[in-house]
Amino acid sequence: MNGSVTVLYFAGLREQVGRGSETVALAPDIQTVKDFLAVLRQQDAAFDAVFLQFPRMRVAVNKVMGDLSTAVHNGDEIAFFPPMTGG
Structure with missing residues (x-):
């Protein structure tokens, strides 16, 4: 069974x-x-094009911040965030 994941896009990624x-x-x-x-x-x-625009994208899997090596499984929620700036 291949399954599926829910993908969430935030901020500028959602717009793109x-x-x-x-x-x-x-x-x-x-x-x-x-x-x-x-x-x-x-x-x-x-x-x-979107992922080239945000090469340092942040990711969370099941509401836990991760990185490109984070494991993905059937039923997971994967959220993508553009890099944040603050000041």
């Missing part, structure tokens, strides 16, 4: 992809956030 969330099929060879991002970028040129 045109939606705040979606459910995405999870291929059996996807094991990490890096794998998942590679598939998103291959499937849609718009995603490739």
Whole structure:
């Protein structure tokens, strides 16, 4: 069973992809956030442009901050955030 994940996009990412969330099929060879991002970028040129614009994107899996090596499993929630600045 391949399953799926819920993907959330915040701030400028939401504006760029045109939606705040979606459910995405999870291929059996996807094991990490890096794998998942590679598939998103291959499937849609718009995603490739968005992720190039935000190369230091932050990610959370199941509401826990992670990185590209964080494991991804069926039923997970993956949230993407552009880099934050403060002052």
